Amino acid sequence: MSGAWQEEPRTRGLYRDPQRGKIAGVCAGLADYFGVEIWIVRLLAISGLIFAGFITFFAYCAAWLLLDKRPQRLTDDGILMKERSWQAGSTPRQALARVSRELESLEPRLQTLERLVTSREFNLRREFNKL
Incomplete structure (x- = not known):
């Protein structure tokens, strides 16, 4: 295959993405990792807060503290690559x-x-x- 599909190698690791996130980028990082839209992960997180508040809050805070920020990918020219x-x-x-x-x-x-x-x-x- 050729084209843009190979131009942007995806980092398959699980990271926080504060640039695209609202609070700490945990939902944005999960959305990127699983390949879904951010709003779906945010909806699941809010539902988790409603139905299992303490567990969801604790898991979010743990992910916030344990996950690294998403590394910024650079092009050959040293310019930040948009996703x-x-x-x-x-x-x-x-x-x-x-x-x-x-x-x-x-x-x-x-x-x-x-x-x-x-x-x-x-x-x-x-x-x-x-x-």
Whole structure:
């Protein structure tokens, strides 16, 4: 694969993200780690505070104290790298064009996979593997 998917290597560690967070960045860090929107994690945290207040509060404070801040990634030029295209100053039209180019570059690979899966050879190999 080429394009922006490989331009930004993700740090898979669990970190706090104070720049995107409201209080300490714990919810933002969890959202980044699990790949969900921040508001979903915040909603879960508020629900946890309502239904299990002490445990949720203690877990949040522990995460605040134990988790490191998210390291800032730098480009080759030493400029801070933005994580999403709309944060990097591109317009929605430019972001859509970039995503469209990436999808078009993936189309030949998808066609190759479709040909393989629908071929007789694939079915024959699958039947042999079942034995």
